[in-house]
Amino acid sequence: MPSTILDVAALCGYSRATVTRAFSEPHLVKESTRNKVYEAARKLNYTPNAIAQAMPRMRTDNIAFILYEHQSPAFLNPFYAPILDAVVDMSHALGLSVIISSSADTRLPNGEIYIKKQVDGAILAGQINAELIDYFQHQHKPIVLLNNITRSEDRICLAIDDYSGSVQVVQHLIDRGHRRIALIQGNFSDHVMKGRRAGYVDTLRTNGLPVKAEDIFTIQADYEHAMGCFAEILDGRSKEDYPTAFYCTNDEIAVGIIKGVYRRGYSVPRDFAVAGFDDSILEDD
Amino acid sequence: MPSTILDVAALCGYSRATVTRAFSEPHLVKESTRNKVYEAARKLNYTPNAIAQAMPRMRTDNIAFILYEHQSPAFLNPFYAPILDAVVDMSHALGLSVIISSSADTRLPNGEIYIKKQVDGAILAGQINAELIDYFQHQHKPIVLLNNITRSEDRICLAIDDYSGSVQVVQHLIDRGHRRIALIQGNFSDHVMKGRRAGYVDTLRTNGLPVKAEDIFTIQADYEHAMGCFAEILDGRSKEDYPTAFYCTNDEIAVGIIKGVYRRGYSVPRDFAVAGFDDSILEDD
DNA sequence: CTGAAAGCGCTTACAG
DNA sequence: CTGAAAGCGCTTACAG
Structure with missing residues (x-):
């Protein structure tokens, strides 16, 4: 068994309160006694038990990062990986630890949903279900939503501006002379798809270009489906009906x-323009 | 304040012990009373406090994943990201949560090293320092080392077989007819570099090929330095001295x-063969 | 099947 | 600057 504060107290001859203070608020303890405490602690290999500390403090210094994503695993997702990385970095700088959870939420025997681990707050990424959000609110734990639909006043929600991102991409393609731009959209959550498509549609219209249903494709957002989709487009129409540009709603699709x-012997950007969304690191390769 | 087990006990008229059991070991409680407990809990929005549970149980159901890597951030590292992903998946399947730590280890005021968060065990990835390993051993917490040098009997250490991986790559290149193979090695930890280089050197020798110092390069393991390195090689020698193949000790270098x-107007594999190490997802792009 | 009681290892007013 | 004491919210033998 690891030694406790009581063992240290016994060995150095001070009270448990003093031992605690020597570790948590060293400045409150006289230097000479502090050193005796440390010496005893070292002999006993004592280290504070974080969970025992957390209870009376009512604070864990843990936050949860909860990702809801069917598409792909958390850390391999080129959109979320850099975010998670930044979250962990910043948390450590602030003395917080990060617990990774999936949204495969835990349920109590009575059916109630809850997060098993005690945390002081959480970052909920993606289309997290409302129950879980309510859970945190009931616990009075602060949360930050990432790419969620919730637009309510009392919640912080960071999200991509899908609409104007789309507008910028499509306008750029039009400015480069493209008149026939296909939309290859991933099957993301409703509000994301809606926003990005609206940007595409509106921008075509603003520029006096027709919106053609046969140029809009919805696919599973991975590069294999995207490759298949491209092949189908070429096979399904004559050359003069080929789009000259492809606006893909994420970078994996663009890849x-x-x-x-290239498989078809064409080249980018010579024969076709291809634009993605997200600015993932994939673009570098 | 969130409600506690005592609130629930008061509301439903049973003791705290019964409330506990209704949640932790439902089968020990008569169904009718169990339901009354659940009803009270629901009314009060009660949820067990995980840290309070952990204390008497002496168990947290948390494990730490501690990554030591100067090269690049945890989740963007193409080698560790898939591993971390699998760790999280499997942990969740086992009812464990994963705490992400860097090896920017915490120190107590007395200089002692320790991991702030209480965990039942840890996975230590990369060149973790020995102090931290000792820490876990003193706490009698099980650890698994990943890609560390430690070869001691009483520790589990998963590692890449650097030597035979190298042998396979180099032999393959030789079998394809290459006689001049450059080694572009990342500045990884000593034992990794040593193992991979030994495989390279030995395989050249076994095949009766000369090992030339001017064909061995040590660089920072990112693609920019690799690009620079390639340019330098071409600029530094005449065409007949170009290597025909490049064995890179990770995939980022290969990229x-x-x-x-391609920058120089050549093509792979027409003009040069390029082989990496790690089987990262990068290879797909 | 249920309850009373001791205990998990620490913190924090409150005194002195 | 240090200590005695109550408390954090739960669990678990031990009885009944």
């Missing part, structure tokens, strides 16, 4: 389209 | 070399 282009 | 090849 797939580019691969498709 | 950089490939980029370098």
Whole structure:
């Protein structure tokens, strides 16, 4: 068994309160006694028990990062990985630890939903269900939503501006002379798809270009499906009906389209323009 | 304040012990009373306090994943990201949570090293310092080392077989007819570099090929340095002295070399063969 | 099947 | 600057 504060107290001859203070608020303890405490602690290999500290403090210095994503695993997701990385970095700088949870939420025997681990707050990423959000609110734990739909006043929600991102991409393509721009959209959550498509549609219209249903494709957002989609487009129509540009609603799709282009002996950007969304690191490769 | 087990006990008229059991060992409680407990709990929005549970149980159901890596951030590292992902998946399946720590280890006021968060065990990835390993051993917490040098009997250590991986790569290149193979090695930890280089050197020798110092390069393991390295090689020698193949000790370097090849108007594998190490997802792009 | 009681290892007013 | 004491919210033998 690891030694406790009582063992240290016994060995150095001071009270438990003094031992605690020597570790938590060293300045409250006279230097000479502090050193005796430390010496005893070292002999006993004593280290504070974080969970025992957390209870009376009513604070854990833990936050949860809860990712809801069917598409792909947390850390391999090129959109969330850099975010998670930043979260961990900043948390450590603040003395917090990060607990990774999936949204495969725990349920109590009575059916109630809850997060097993005690945390002081949470970052909820993606289409987290409302029950879980309520759970945190009931516990009076602060949360930050990431890419969620909730627009309520009393919650912090960081999200991508899907609409204007789309507008910028499509306008850029039009400015480069493209008149026939295909939309290859991943099957993301409703509000994301809606926003990005609206940007596409509106921008075409603003520029006096027709919106053609046959140029809009919804696929599973990975590069294999994107490659398949590209092949189908070429096979399904004559050359003069080929789009000249592809606006993909994420970068993995864009990678797939580019691969498709090369597979068919074409080249980017010579034969087709391809634009993605997200600014993932994938673009570098 | 969130409600406690005592609130629930008061509301439903049973003792705290019964409330506990209704949640932790439901089968020990008569169904009718169990339901009354659940009803009271629901009314009060009660949820067990995980840290209070952990204390008498002497168990947290948490494990730490501690990554020591100067090279690049945890989740963006193409080698560790998939591992971390699998760790989290499996942990959740086992009812464990994962706490992410860096090896920017915490120190107590007395200089003693320790992990602030209470965990039942840990996975230590990379060149973790020995103090931290000792810490866990003193606490009698099980640990698994990942890619560490420690070869001691009483520790589990998963590692890449650097030597035979290298042998396979280099032999493959030789089998394809290459006689001049450059080694572009990342500045990884000593034992990794040593193992991979030994595989390279030995395989050249076994095949009766000369080992040339000017064909061995040590660089920072990112694709930019790799690109630069490639350019330098070409600039520094005449065409007949070009290596025909590049064995890179990780995939990021290989990506950089490939980029370098194309920048110079050459092509892979037509003009140069390029091989990496790690089987990262990067290879797909 | 249920309850009373001791205990998990620490913290924090309150005194002195 | 130090200590005695109550408390954090739960669990678990031990009885009944």
